[in-house]
Amino acid sequence: MYNLLALKLQRFAALSQGDVDAVGQISRQSIRTTRARRDIIREGDTPHHVKLIVDGWAFRYKMLPDGRRQIVSFLLPGDLCDLNVFLLDEMDHSIGALTPVTYAEMPRDLIERMCDHRPAISRALWLESLVVAAIQREWTVSLGQRTARERIAHLFCEIFERLDTVDLAEDDRCEMPLTQIDLGEATGMTAVHVNRTLQELRREGLIVLNNRILTIPDRHALQRVAMFNPSYLHHHNPKWEPTPSAAMG
Amino acid sequence: MYNLLALKLQRFAALSQGDVDAVGQISRQSIRTTRARRDIIREGDTPHHVKLIVDGWAFRYKMLPDGRRQIVSFLLPGDLCDLNVFLLDEMDHSIGALTPVTYAEMPRDLIERMCDHRPAISRALWLESLVVAAIQREWTVSLGQRTARERIAHLFCEIFERLDTVDLAEDDRCEMPLTQIDLGEATGMTAVHVNRTLQELRREGLIVLNNRILTIPDRHALQRVAMFNPSYLHHHNPKWEPTPSAAMG
DNA sequence: CGGCTGCTTGAACTTGTTCAACAGCGGTGG
DNA sequence: CCACCGCTGTTGAACAAGTTCAAGCAGCCG
Numbered sequence: 001m002y003n004l005l006a007l008k009l010q011r012f013a014a015l016s017q018g019d020v021d022a023v024g025q026i027s028r029q030s031i032r033t034t035r036a037r038r039d040i041i042r043e044g045d046t047p048h049h050v051k052l053i054v055d056g057w058a059f060r061y062k063m064l065p066d067g068r069r070q071i072v073s074f075l076l077p078g079d080l081c082d083l084n085v086f087l088l089d090e091m092d093h094s095i096g097a098l099t100p101v102t103y104a105e106m107p108r109d110l111i112e113r114m115c116d117h118r119p120a121i122s123r124a125l126w127l128e129s130l131v132v133a134a135i136q137r138e139w140t141v142s143l144g145q146r147t148a149r150e151r152i153a154h155l156f157c158e159i160f161e162r163l164d165t166v167d168l169a170e171d172d173r174c175e176m177p178l179t180q181i182d183l184g185e186a187t188g189m190t191a192v193h194v195n196r197t198l199q200e201l202r203r204e205g206l207i208v209l210n211n212r213i214l215t216i217p218d219r220h221a222l223q224r225v226a227m228f229n230p231s232y233l234h235h236h237n238p239k240w241e242p243t244p245s246a247a248m249g
Numbered sequence: 250m251y252n253l254l255a256l257k258l259q260r261f262a263a264l265s266q267g268d269v270d271a272v273g274q275i276s277r278q279s280i281r282t283t284r285a286r287r288d289i290i291r292e293g294d295t296p297h298h299v300k301l302i303v304d305g306w307a308f309r310y311k312m313l314p315d316g317r318r319q320i321v322s323f324l325l326p327g328d329l330c331d332l333n334v335f336l337l338d339e340m341d342h343s344i345g346a347l348t349p350v351t352y353a354e355m356p357r358d359l360i361e362r363m364c365d366h367r368p369a370i371s372r373a374l375w376l377e378s379l380v381v382a383a384i385q386r387e388w389t390v391s392l393g394q395r396t397a398r399e400r401i402a403h404l405f406c407e408i409f410e411r412l413d414t415v416d417l418a419e420d421d422r423c424e425m426p427l428t429q430i431d432l433g434e435a436t437g438m439t440a441v442h443v444n445r446t447l448q449e450l451r452r453e454g455l456i457v458l459n460n461r462i463l464t465i466p467d468r469h470a471l472q473r474v475a476m477f478n479p480s481y482l483h484h485h486n487p488k489w490e491p492t493p494s495a496a497m498g
Numbered sequence: 499c500g501g502c503t504g505c506t507t508g509a510a511c512t513t514g515t516t517c518a519a520c521a522g523c524g525g526t527g528g
Numbered sequence: 529c530c531a532c533c534g535c536t537g538t539t540g541a542a543c544a545a546g547t548t549c550a551a552g553c554a555g556c557c558g
Contacts (some may be wrong), residue, residue, distance in 0.1 A: 060386070072389045087261075103478050122371070127336050129378050129382060130333060132379055133382040134333075137311065138311070140389055143389060143393050147545080153448070179503085185394075188392060191505085196383040199506085227315070232342075236338075397514070440537085441516080441517095444539090447537095
């Protein structure tokens with residue numbers, strides 16, 4: 001059986017077969033689904049489970065009192081949400097489903113127990129949150145310094161790259177279910193300006209985008225425009241191994 | 250002896266006296282200082298220690314290939330940098346000293362050993378990184394949605410609040426060593442526009458700022474302008490206790 | 499067919515940028 | 529002691545990037 005979470009965590013720490021099995025089990029206990037454009041959890045709610053996105057796209061967002069809304073990150077298959085369970089009485093942001101989403105709910109206490117006995121998993125989860133923070137820093141750079149065109153290009157580069165690591169990109173193509181409104185809320189610009197910026201990128205042959213499929217004819221060209229340096233995604237292999245005793249998964 | 254790190258970590262988990270002592274010791278082993286406006290570590294460097302800011306202000310920043318620069322966060326006394334030690338071969342961003350900075354260098358392996366034996370500390374460090382991520386999300390919101398005036402106001406609210414929790418704010422005042430250029434690099438605007446925005450805030454009596462001292466006559470008024478909701482800072486008390494056996498520190 | 503959502507376009511407008519000049523201040527070296 | 533330099537803050541005016549408002553179009557689904 002496909003073990004998405006193990007696949008992810010192995011990027012951060014070497015897991016024993018036992019670790020892999022434990023992770024596989026916990027992530028298969030309770031599978032749920034949401035329809036597109038529904039909230040999965042809302043600011044102010046108390047989270048009870050850690051969730052693993054199994055299929056579909058979701059996004060984190062925060063709203064200002066006057067209704068302005070900022071998407072602060074996208075959650076793709078293999079991503080965890082609500083590690084905040086361990087931190088918050090209340091969510092300080094919301095998570096919404098962009099497409100229909102399938103996710104696994106992993107009860108807090110089970111995760112906790114697993115962490116207690118499996119240092120590699122505990123460590124991998126921690127590193128995962130460090131990577132999430134690194135991505136958030138790069139978004140800060142985009143919004144603070146990049147122009148409209150650079151922001152959109154950068155977002156496309158990031159998403160493509162992230163989908164690629166979970167085998168959801170094909171050659172030079174990936175899904176792109178975001179509407180222009182979504183793109184605007186993620187890049188801090190209006191939908192109108194997103195529209196004109198997309199046209200510009202299309203006109204220059206940097207992207208092809210229709211029917212919710214994004215094609216990037218020349219990845220390096222787009223990366224150059226975006227000033228995209230993938231190092232912040234830390235898509236590398238584990239650096240750390242516990243005392244080597246158990247076999248690898 | 251003053252134990253800044255223990256003070257910080259206690260916000261996230263209940264520490265035993267043994268935990269407190271361990272943390273105190275590790276954070277006193279190697280104290281270093283930097284002059285103002287020097288880099289503490291640079292993008293591309295390999296970090297070897299986790300650093301704890303003991304005195305002074307530092308900041309994380311990222312540069313784009315063409316020289317644009319974005320400050321992505323400020324590091325105040327009590328803040329940790331380079332938890333990335335556990336993650337990165339190379340830093341994906343730089344850290345610079347804003348003022349003269351005193352910091353403690355804590356060797357990676359000591360931290361690791363401490364975490365292995367002291368689950369409360371391990372947990373507190375993890376939660377600390379979750380809070381860092383939460384702050385970064387709020388910066389994303391600022392840069393994406395807030396206007397110039399709201400951004401500056403928000404930054405001031407955040408910094409004041411954070412200084413307050415480490416006893417570095419007094420009544421309605423705190424230090425503010427940031428130049429207008431720094432403020433610009435943090436808020437994604439030019440120094441010229443920062444200048445005009447500060448004047449506006451001053452004119453309205455929302456802030457007083459001179460000699461690097463910021464005074465906020467009416468905190469709620471400024472928070473209203475900034476749409477500042479402090480919940481993202483998670484300045485609360487520990488939710489989690491290990492099996493209660495050891496005495497509290 | 500009607501209504502909805504998302505995409506596109508135009509034109510006026512606003513926010514923030516750029517460029518340039520100057521003032522104040524503190525430190526340094528002759 | 530004074531002249532000078534570099535850094536920070538301030539101001540003005542022209543400009544550019546992105547927003548707002550408004551209208552129309554295409555595709556989809558019931």
